[in-house]
Amino acid sequence: MKFILSAVLGVLLLISCKTREPEADLVITHVNRIDLESGSVYPNQFIYITGDRITAVLDSAEAAQLDAKETLDATAKYVMTGLWDNHVHFRGGDSLITENKNLLNLYIANGITTVRDAGGDLTGSVQDWQNQIESGNLTGPEIYTSGPKIDGPGATWAGSLEVSGEAEIEAALDSLQQLNVDFVKIYDSTISAENYLEVIAKAEARGMITSGHMPYSVTVEDAVNSGIDAMEHLYYVLKGCSAEEKSITEAVKNGQAGFWSSLDQVMQTYSDTTAQNTFKTLKDQDVFVVPTLHIGHTLSYLDEEDHSNDAYLNYIGGGIQKTYDGRINSAKNASPEFVVMRKNLDSAFVKLTGDLHQNGVKLLAGSDCGAFNSYVYPGKSLHQELQALVDAGLAPLEALQTSALNGADFLKKDKPVIQADAVADLVLLNANPLENIENTQNLFAVIKRGNLYSKQDLENLLKKVSNQ
Numbered sequence: 001m002k003f004i005l006s007a008v009l010g011v012l013l014l015i016s017c018k019t020r021e022p023e024a025d026l027v028i029t030h031v032n033r034i035d036l037e038s039g040s041v042y043p044n045q046f047i048y049i050t051g052d053r054i055t056a057v058l059d060s061a062e063a064a065q066l067d068a069k070e071t072l073d074a075t076a077k078y079v080m081t082g083l084w085d086n087h088v089h090f091r092g093g094d095s096l097i098t099e100n101k102n103l104l105n106l107y108i109a110n111g112i113t114t115v116r117d118a119g120g121d122l123t124g125s126v127q128d129w130q131n132q133i134e135s136g137n138l139t140g141p142e143i144y145t146s147g148p149k150i151d152g153p154g155a156t157w158a159g160s161l162e163v164s165g166e167a168e169i170e171a172a173l174d175s176l177q178q179l180n181v182d183f184v185k186i187y188d189s190t191i192s193a194e195n196y197l198e199v200i201a202k203a204e205a206r207g208m209i210t211s212g213h214m215p216y217s218v219t220v221e222d223a224v225n226s227g228i229d230a231m232e233h234l235y236y237v238l239k240g241c242s243a244e245e246k247s248i249t250e251a252v253k254n255g256q257a258g259f260w261s262s263l264d265q266v267m268q269t270y271s272d273t274t275a276q277n278t279f280k281t282l283k284d285q286d287v288f289v290v291p292t293l294h295i296g297h298t299l300s301y302l303d304e305e306d307h308s309n310d311a312y313l314n315y316i317g318g319g320i321q322k323t324y325d326g327r328i329n330s331a332k333n334a335s336p337e338f339v340v341m342r343k344n345l346d347s348a349f350v351k352l353t354g355d356l357h358q359n360g361v362k363l364l365a366g367s368d369c370g371a372f373n374s375y376v377y378p379g380k381s382l383h384q385e386l387q388a389l390v391d392a393g394l395a396p397l398e399a400l401q402t403s404a405l406n407g408a409d410f411l412k413k414d415k416p417v418i419q420a421d422a423v424a425d426l427v428l429l430n431a432n433p434l435e436n437i438e439n440t441q442n443l444f445a446v447i448k449r450g451n452l453y454s455k456q457d458l459e460n461l462l463k464k465v466s467n468q
Helices: 002-019 094-102 104-109 123-135 166-178 193-205 220-226 235-239 245-253 259-268 272-284 293-300 311-315 318-323 325-333 336-358 380-391 396-401 404-411 437-441 455-466
Strands: 024-034 041-050 053-059 068-073 078-081 083-088 112-117 142-145 184-186 210-212 230-232 288-290 426-429 443-448 451-454
Touching: 024 053, 024 426, 041 078, 083 380, 083 404, 094 104, 094 123, 094 318, 104 112, 104 443, 104 455, 112 404, 123 142, 166 193, 184 193, 193 210, 193 220, 220 235, 220 272, 235 245, 235 259, 235 336, 245 259, 259 336, 272 336, 293 336, 293 380, 311 455, 318 325, 336 380, 380 396, 380 437, 396 404, 396 437, 426 437, 443 455, 451 455
Parallel strands: 024 068, 024 078, 083 112, 112 142, 184 210, 210 230, 230 288
Antiparallel strands: 024 041, 041 053, 078 426, 426 443, 443 451
């Protein structure tokens, strides 16, 4: 009787094992997991994903107890959280909406699962894409956006919110809050020094995150004291390293000098002592800096480098390519003196980036890709920016930390991690990016909100863009 009972129980156990429901939709097996915060690499990991979430991260012994509907063998591969491009643009007016939308595939095809849109004139479309991506009806990265930029009267960029006094500043911030933007982007084409600082102070008082270009009529110290959270590009930080920053600022404020005409003096009056004080101020006040080195180099050498055969031009629509003409023509018509100054500036920015990092200032990896920014291609350019950061002195791990980790920190979002209950935004690579930053381009697969894109899927995304 005992024998019969044991046999029956054994059969029931076998049946239950064979018919039990899988615990996950997807399991990634035997992968080397990279912890970008510590730099540690954990071998032979099993990552379980259900829906858009990671449900478990286990070693091989523990993983033997779990089943999944689909298995991705990632033996000898490396996995890390998805990349963030912390400075992109969607813009160009209604006629370029479709071309901008087509570029979303380029981000996923390059392992970029999140972007920070730093201002444009397509806010309604961007928010529609956000909703479609959230619902799974559109392939693309997570988009955090500033909506339209804030600037002065007669602003350079279409769609900007133009302010000339307190009432207009309050109205502009009201409209941005109604749009539920993720941060406030301030531009420097026509805004006065006083209004620039007032925008920062009033936005900060509302609990809004701020970043921007900085008029040369404002000092770095004034902007930081007003509460700015990030400085886009290095022109403004460089001025803060000049022993003559105050006199240069006053000259610009009084109309005796301009932005571009001041740059030679800024470089010639660079002071290590002043720079150290500026670095300390930025670090102590937790101000982020976005170097955008790759675009700086690209634009500085438009007079020398021929991009007409760039492979990535095949993915850029004709309308967006047309917007490249402005910078191309400026480069062609620039004086010899300006060309030299621009290239000297490019070298100065590389050194400045390394110095900022060495002095503990938080950096954000951002490409500044989008319409009007010639030959800086969505997706690919973020990898080029990471390489530029390494060339400036950052270790590959440190460069990677300026992407997703610092991006989330700046926007006050949850830190991207590979652990249970985290969003399943992952990049799988064929080689270790901590050994060589170029390995971020050696993609094996991408997972966006739990959706798996194999190498073939990624290639198909590129083909889809080129055919549109």
